[in-house]
Amino acid sequence: MLLRRELLAALGAAGALPAGAALAQGGTQGASWPTRPIQVVVPFPPGGQADVTARPVSAALERVFRQAMPVVNRPGAGGIVGTASVARAAPDGYTALMALSSHAMLPESERLQGRTPAYTVEQFAPIARFTADPTVLLVPAGSPWKTLADFVADAKRRPGVITYGSAGNYSTLHVAMAMLTGAANLDLLHVPFQGGGPALTALLSGTLDSLASGPGPASVHVKEGKLRALANWGSQRIPGFEDVPTFKELGYADVEFYIWTGLFLPVATPSEIQERLRQASLQVCETDEALKRALDTAGSPIAYLDGPAFVNFFNEDSARLVRAVQRIGKVD
CATH class of the missing domain: 3.40.190.150 (Bordetella uptake gene, domain 1)
Incomplete structure (x- = not known):
């Protein structure tokens, strides 16, 4: 390819x-880097x-x-x-x-x-x-969705209404959610942001319904009870998120993303x-x-x-x- x-x-x-060429290209920086x-x-x-x-x-x-x-x-x-x-x-x-x-x-x-x-x-x-890290599907803790099945069923009842954020068109978070929407045949409303940080802030404020996120930025908010994780895109459960099933466990075999x-x-x-x-x-x-x-x-x-x-x-x-x-x- x-x-x-x-x-x-x-x-x-x-x-x-070769070392000599590298040093010549970098001058004295190659020998003393970093200065x-x-x-x-x-x-x-x-x-x-x-x-x-x-x-x-x-x-x-x-x-x-x-x-x-x-x-x-x-x-x-x-x-x-x-x-x-x-x-x-x-x-x-x-x-x-x-x-x-x-x-x-x-x-x-x-x-x-x-x-x-x-x-x-x-x-x-x-x-x-x-x-x-596999991404995790996050929703606000106050949302009505306790499980992925709840989320999918509601999305099918209300096509084009439930929003999901990303770090921009074609970003990692966009592609992860596109894998899910394709596999589950969902019509969600994509809301691109300038990065994962602003998208997570919007989710925490309640202006966004869902988000695929790395477990790192999400961890503290899930532990504090502000967000709920419904599923993860990995091949196995994530340490610290042991109660969160994988999409594969839930029947979505091709939904895997890191x-x-x-x-x-x-x-x-x-x-x-x-x-x-x-x-x-x-x-x-x-x-x-x-x-x-x-x-x-x-x-x-x-x-x-x-x-x-x-x-x-x-x-x-x-x-x-x-x-x-x-x-x-x-x-x-």
Whole structure:
């Protein structure tokens, strides 16, 4: 598939640089990196899954590099604006991207809309995957829906009335819900937001009826009794959400979806810098107890992958999600 060939070629091109060429490309930065703060761009507003992961990861990496790693939220167009800004950034190791599984879906959505993509996946080098969480279907605790069966039955009685939010058209949250509406033959009203954080805020305020969310941002609100989780998109029940069944358990065999978070650099970043960041990422995931506690508390335990394993996962997952975007088709 084209996506796989493009990504492997890009990773191979970056990894093929010999040490001398990498240092020549990065100048003294290759030998001494980092000598100044490293900006981590989250292409969504605060409060969503990428943001919840980026902040403790950046704090842990700061302890390794002894350099600041500020998280910069740069939302817009469902993640396209911030991601494209990293694609255009200098490949010097001082601008990184914390992306979601929508990373490969967004260029395909641009093509469906008849636009030239603002970025393509071959512009990025995958460094490390930190989390991989199935989404959960959330509704306000005060809603009449106690179970998924209640929700589905009401949606069938009132087609086009029950709303669901997302982080924008073709975002991870949109695709997850599209999988459900297709499998259950539901007509729900899609309300796109600038990111998962604002959509979750709308759900909490009662201005939105339902939302697919990563378990991290949702966990505290479910525990506090503000939201109710009806089902999850994973292959098994989620720690901390043990009483929430999977869609597969409830008879929807093809409804499976994960929100993962991964760190990327511009593909032309010297290979030595890529490897240093990759090794530091592995180090903090294995040894930094504060990072582990933060992600566990957020409901998104570490699910680390790097190198070829992350590339292979990215290719397989992205190919499936691109097909899902193509099934959604053009959104007016």
